[in-house]
Each structure stands twice: as C-alpha cells, then as structure tokens.
Amino acid sequence: MTYEDMKKTLWTAANQLRGSVSAAEYKYPVLGLVFLKYVSDLFAAQEDVIRHRLADPQSDLFIEELEIREESADYFVEDKTFYESDNVFWIPKEAQFNTLLAKATDPALPQMLDKAMKLIEDENPSLKGVLYREFSRLALEPGKLGELMNTLARLKFNPEDHGSKDVFGEVYEYFLGQFAMSEGQRAGEFYTPKSVVNMLVEILAPFKGKIYDPACGSGGMFVQSMKFKESHQKTLKKTGDLAVYGQEMMAQTRRLCLMNLAVHGLEGDLGSTYGSTFTNDQHKTLRADYILANPPFNISNWDGDKLTDDPRWSFGIPPAGNANYAWLQHMWNRLSNKGRAGIVLANGSMSSNTSNEGVIRKNMIEGDAVDCMVALPGQLFSNTQIPACLWFLSKDKKAGANGSIDRTGQVLFIDARHAASSRISRTQIEFTGDDLNQIAMLYHRWRGTEFSDGEEYQDIPGLVFSASLDDIKKHDYVLTPGRYVGAAEVEDDGEPFSDKMTRLTAQLSKQFKESDRLEAEIKTNLAGLGYAL
Structure with missing residues (x-):
C-alpha cells in the first residue's frame, strides 16, 4: 500500500463510521x-531517544556505567523536562492513545x-483550550x-523511521480537504484548497518577518508558508524566521488552526479570542511583512x-x-512599509x-x-463555483527590498x-508543482526577486x-x-491562408465522400442480413 493509498483507506474507513x-x-x-495518536506516538518514541542519549558517548547525557545508566534512564524517562526540551508534548499515561485503545469497547x-x-491540555499550556473535549x-x-x-x-508516527511531523501534517491536511469536499459550501469557513494556498505562497515568497492572515481558518496559509521557507533555506544559503499572526471568526475553526500550528511545531498569535476582524480586531498595531488570506x-x-x-x-x-474592499483595505493598513499581501x-x-x-x-x-493580478481557473474550490482571482498588494514597488527592478506605476497581469x-x-x-512554478516565475522575473531563475521578463500574449x-x-x-494579456499567438506554419483554406476544403470534401461510401456499404451489408434502414 502506498502512502496515498493509506490516507485514502483511513479516510474511507473513518468516514464510514x-x-x-x-x-x-x-x-x-x-x-x-x-x-x-500523533502526540502519543512521539511521546513513546522520546523514551527511546532519552535512553539512546544516555548510551551515546557523544551525548551530553552519556553515562558509562551500565547499571547507573539504566537506573538514570528509568528516572529520566519520567522527567517532563526531557520531553519539553525537544518540543515533545507530555502525555500522561492515562491519556495516551494506546491506553485508551485498550478500553475501546x-x-x-x-x-x-x-x-x-483535559489532562493533556493541563500538562501542555500551549494546547490550553485547543483540543476537542466533547x-x-x-x-x-x-x-x-x-x-x-x-x-x-493503523497510523504509525515514528521519528526514527520518517519525518513524522510532515507525515502527520499531510494526513491532517488530507482529512481537512476531504471534510471540505463533504461539507460543500460550509467548508469555506475553514479550508482553502492547497494549490490555491501554494499559488499565493509561491508568488509572495514569505521568508523572513511577520506573517498575518486575518481570516485564518485552519491555518493552511501559515503551514505552507513555513514549508516554503524551509525548502528555500538551503538554496538561498541563509536562514529566515516567520512570526505568525492571525484571527478567526469561528471558535471551533480557531481551535483547528491552533492544533494545526501545534502539529507543525509552530507558535502563533491568534489574539486573545475568536471574533470579527472588522469589529473586534485582535492586531490593531500589527504591521506585517506578508499577508496571505482567503476571506469569505x-x-x-x-x-x-x-x-x-x-x-x-x-x-x-x-x-x-x-x-471585498473592506478586506483589501484592512490588509493594506496592516502591512509594514515594505510589506506585500496576497x-x-x-x-x-x-x-x-x-x-x-x-x-x-x-x-x-x-x-x-x-502589484499583480492573477485570474484563476474555475473548479479550484470544492465549496463554491464563484470564479476567483488573486490580488497582490505592495507598499514598496521600487528597486530594493522586494526586487531589483523598479515597478513603480506598473501592474503585472497573469491569466492563469x-x-x-x-x-x-x-x-x-488543481495546480501541479510545475504549474505553480511556471506562474510564480513570471512574477519573480518581472520583479527581479532572489527567487527568479535569472531569465529576463517578457510579456507573453494570452498569459x-x-x-x-x-x-x-x-x-x-x-x-x-484577460483585458490586458490578449490572445495567445498562433504558431505560423509558413503556409499562406488562401492555400491552407483550399487544401483543407478539398480534404474535407474527400472525407465527406468517404463517409457517404461507408454509409452505403453498411446499408448494403445490413440488407443482406435481412435488415433495412
């Protein structure tokens, strides 16, 4: 069974129940x-990590004498600090998945x-008020x-075998997407299709600073932004850090977001409570470097x-x-002096x-x-058929922090x-990775960003x-x-139009005659079998 098959099988089984x-x-x-299941598996795996450190001569915890080492291990694996230091949640024995699974009937x-x-929340302050308790x-x-x-x-999360955080994150996001498809229109309250999020992320390229989503749903914008940053750190040979800020209208959806952040080892400031960004703004003094949002x-x-x-x-x-224009202006006013929004x-x-x-x-x-406008295809969203577009705003379009090319007084139009x-x-x-890269690269060439492939920007008719x-x-x-990009150019094959029209007309006439011949032959054969049309 492939990993994708596993996710589908788990979803089908869970949904049937x-x-x-x-x-x-x-x-x-x-x-x-x-x-x-995830936090319980990682908690259990951490015990092995602690015991390994005690036995590893290169570890700060190394103890040479075997008997003392074993005694220390029994003590250390019960010490909460050795879990918290590795960002592993402390899970009391009676709250662990396998303990509860034994009482499934x-x-x-x-x-x-x-x-x-409730016990897990009490032991881990960052999860306070986050977990489902109904x-x-x-x-x-x-x-x-x-x-x-x-x-x-059947889910197995072992950090020794694979990147369990990424695996869990993918399962979590896959289930969110499947629930979105099941819920239909209501899904817009918590879920933005991953390929739409990735389009925003690939063009905006959040790397270092403050990131904000005033309608954050289940937190997909934050998670994909972090993945973008991590994937480009090695390429750019520099580090980046993103501080997360958000707000969500619905209390339960806010919990999904906090849990999603916790899953990915992220901390975020979602304000002190849920509520309307317009009438109960939780971040009035925030000036963000990046804003990514899919508001209702x-x-x-x-x-x-x-x-x-x-x-x-x-x-x-x-x-x-x-x-619509309240959202645009709210986000504009939450940008820093070099900030950009998608x-x-x-x-x-x-x-x-x-x-x-x-x-x-x-x-x-x-x-x-x-800064830039992108027209999106239909059928990207599972919950609405309303055609959508992407707005990109920028506080600074001069050559400098956001790109090496001055684009003052210009707007890039992309028909995707x-x-x-x-x-x-x-x-x-949905967009594939190649689709996303090709579209995003048009913007990065135009702006001359550090994420550009170095090729010179050129207008492309129809695109x-x-x-x-x-x-x-x-x-x-x-x-x-569509008003600006025009129609795509048709490749010139060198044949004059009048000659091509004459050739194609003759070819069509020949095909009509062949069609008539085949029809007559079929009728003759049917008549021979005693049937008539």
Missing part, C-alpha cells in the same frame, strides 16, 4: 483523535476521551468511537454601516453590502463599479497599491485560467502582460487580466 453525524460535526473528533470511552484531552456529547452509535480508534491505530467572498453582514469612520479605509468607504477574492472585485467600489479601486491603482493541469475529481482541478497606469486608465481601471 460517522453514520448520521454530519461531516461538519464529525471532523472535530476525528482530527482530535488523529492528533492524539468500554461504554464510558467517550467520557475517558474528554478527560484525557466526545461524550457526540451522537455516535455505541462502540463507534472505539471502532474509529482502531481504524486510526462577497459577505454582506460584516457591520460595515457601523464602521464608516474607520481609519482603515485609506482609499474610500467600502459598501455596507459587500466586504488575497483571494471573487472575480467581481476586479471590475465592480457599484456602491463606491469602482472609486476605491481607482484610488488603489493611482495610489500604486496594486488554463494553467491548472491536474484533475482530482469530476468537479475539481502575462506588464501594464502601465495609462494602460489601466484606458480600460476604466478594470483589473481583469
């Missing part, structure tokens, strides 16, 4: 138990799980939780009528009936002229706030509507165009990439 419980409710206990298992999660309220049939634990017991599209119930005098509206008061929004945001949106967009363009080459289901497609402010004025400040 939910019965009549909705995916929206079921995802929290499932992800909670996957997390419990006990009718009191749900209550035991709630107690176990197993006893879950409307599952008796015995289903035990079956679910037996299914998830076209929301009308964002209390805009109560915020008409808000200082965040640098380019104009956003309409109370649509928060934001997923509905396509209508690029051209709408209703309720002051056209004026705000014009002011943003003339204020040189817009036909760039996703992988189909993952009948209703959903990418670098527009001046005058170009955009001619299109009435509409930012739809």
Whole structure:
C-alpha cells in the first residue's frame, strides 16, 4: 500500500463510521483523535531517544556505567523536562492513545476521551483550550468511537523511521480537504484548497518577518508558508524566521488552526479570542511583512454601516453590502512599509463599479497599491463555483527590498485560467508543482526577486502582460487580466491562408465522400442480413 493509498483507506474507513453525524460535526473528533495518536506516538518514541542519549558517548547525557545508566534512564524517562526540551508534548499515561485503545469497547470511552484531552491540555499550556473535549456529547452509535480508534491505530508516527511531523501534517491536511469536499459550501469557513494556498505562497515568497492572515481558518496559509521557507533555506544559503499572526471568526475553526500550528511545531498569535476582524480586531498595531488570506467572498453582514469612520479605509468607504474592499483595505493598513499581501477574492472585485467600489479601486491603482493580478481557473474550490482571482498588494514597488527592478506605476497581469493541469475529481482541478512554478516565475522575473531563475521578463500574449497606469486608465481601471494579456499567438506554419483554406476544403470534401461510401456499404451489408434502414 502506498502512502496515498493509506490516507485514502483511513479516510474511507473513518468516514464510514460517522453514520448520521454530519461531516461538519464529525471532523472535530476525528482530527482530535488523529492528533492524539500523533502526540502519543512521539511521546513513546522520546523514551527511546532519552535512553539512546544516555548510551551515546557523544551525548551530553552519556553515562558509562551500565547499571547507573539504566537506573538514570528509568528516572529520566519520567522527567517532563526531557520531553519539553525537544518540543515533545507530555502525555500522561492515562491519556495516551494506546491506553485508551485498550478500553475501546468500554461504554464510558467517550467520557475517558474528554478527560484525557483535559489532562493533556493541563500538562501542555500551549494546547490550553485547543483540543476537542466533547466526545461524550457526540451522537455516535455505541462502540463507534472505539471502532474509529482502531481504524486510526493503523497510523504509525515514528521519528526514527520518517519525518513524522510532515507525515502527520499531510494526513491532517488530507482529512481537512476531504471534510471540505463533504461539507460543500460550509467548508469555506475553514479550508482553502492547497494549490490555491501554494499559488499565493509561491508568488509572495514569505521568508523572513511577520506573517498575518486575518481570516485564518485552519491555518493552511501559515503551514505552507513555513514549508516554503524551509525548502528555500538551503538554496538561498541563509536562514529566515516567520512570526505568525492571525484571527478567526469561528471558535471551533480557531481551535483547528491552533492544533494545526501545534502539529507543525509552530507558535502563533491568534489574539486573545475568536471574533470579527472588522469589529473586534485582535492586531490593531500589527504591521506585517506578508499577508496571505482567503476571506469569505462577497459577505454582506460584516457591520460595515457601523464602521464608516474607520481609519482603515485609506482609499474610500467600502459598501455596507459587500466586504471585498473592506478586506483589501484592512490588509493594506496592516502591512509594514515594505510589506506585500496576497488575497483571494471573487472575480467581481476586479471590475465592480457599484456602491463606491469602482472609486476605491481607482484610488488603489493611482495610489500604486496594486502589484499583480492573477485570474484563476474555475473548479479550484470544492465549496463554491464563484470564479476567483488573486490580488497582490505592495507598499514598496521600487528597486530594493522586494526586487531589483523598479515597478513603480506598473501592474503585472497573469491569466492563469488554463494553467491548472491536474484533475482530482469530476468537479475539481488543481495546480501541479510545475504549474505553480511556471506562474510564480513570471512574477519573480518581472520583479527581479532572489527567487527568479535569472531569465529576463517578457510579456507573453494570452498569459502575462506588464501594464502601465495609462494602460489601466484606458480600460476604466478594470483589473481583469484577460483585458490586458490578449490572445495567445498562433504558431505560423509558413503556409499562406488562401492555400491552407483550399487544401483543407478539398480534404474535407474527400472525407465527406468517404463517409457517404461507408454509409452505403453498411446499408448494403445490413440488407443482406435481412435488415433495412
């Protein structure tokens, strides 16, 4: 069984056990138990790590005498500090996955799980208020939780065998994606498709500084940003560090995000509570170097009528009936003086002229706030068919910190509507790694960043165009990439059009005649068999 097969098998088995419980409710206990399996396995593996250090002559803990070493090992493996020093969560014996698995048929298992999660939170302050503790309220049939634990017991996380953190992270993200597909429209509250996140990350290239997501969902933007940073550290031969800041409207989704961060060994400031970024902003003084966000599209119930005098509206008061331009301006005002933002929004945001949106967009363009626009293909999202685009904003487009080429007064337009080459289901497609690299490289060449391949930027008809402010004025400040990139060039085969038309017409006439001949032959054969058409 391949690793991908394992994930699919686990998901299928876990999903079959939910019965009549909705995916929206079921995802929290499932992800909670996957997390419990992971931290329990790593806790058990840490005991072997401690014993190995005592026996390793190169280790600071090395003890030469075998008898003393064994006595010390028995003592050290019960010492919490030897776990915390390696960022391993301390899991009390009665809260460990295998301890609870042995009681899988006990009718009191749900209550035991709630107690176990509370014990883990008490022992690990960073998990306080994060873990799922409502197993006893879950409307599952008796015995289903035990079956679910037996299914998830097939997961094995051993840091000696593989990068268990990455493996767990992939399982966690895979399950999030599968729940998103099951939940449909509601999934937008917590999940952005991985390939969309990666498109933002590859273009924005977060590497060092503060990163912020004001609608952070389950934390996918943070996780992929960290993976980008780690993958490029060796290439660039320098280190980077990202401080995570976020906010989430939904309490349960905020917990998913905190758990996701913990899984990946990340610490994040998600504010003191959940709540609306507009009316209960948790980071008013933050000035971020990178902002990545997929805020809810076209929301009308964002209390805009109560915020008409808000200082965040640098380019104009956003309409109370649509928060798109409120999101754009909120993020603009949370950027540092060299900061950049990448934001997923509905396509209508690029051209709408209703309720002051056209004026705000014009002011943003003339204020040189817009860096790049990317049109996305349809069917990227499992939860909505609304066409989407990416906005990239920049506080500094001069040559310097964000690139070696001065792009003041210019906007890059990329039409990526036909760039996703992988189909993952009948209703959903995604970008491959090569797709993402090709699109992102257009931006890095244009900007002259350290992530560029060194080739000179060039406009490509049908794909990418670098527009001046005058170009955009001619299109009435509409930012739809298709208006600027034009049609793709058709390769010239050297044959004059009139000659080609004559040749193709003759070929078509010949094919029609052959079709007529074959039809007559089929009718004759059928007549010989006693059938007639």
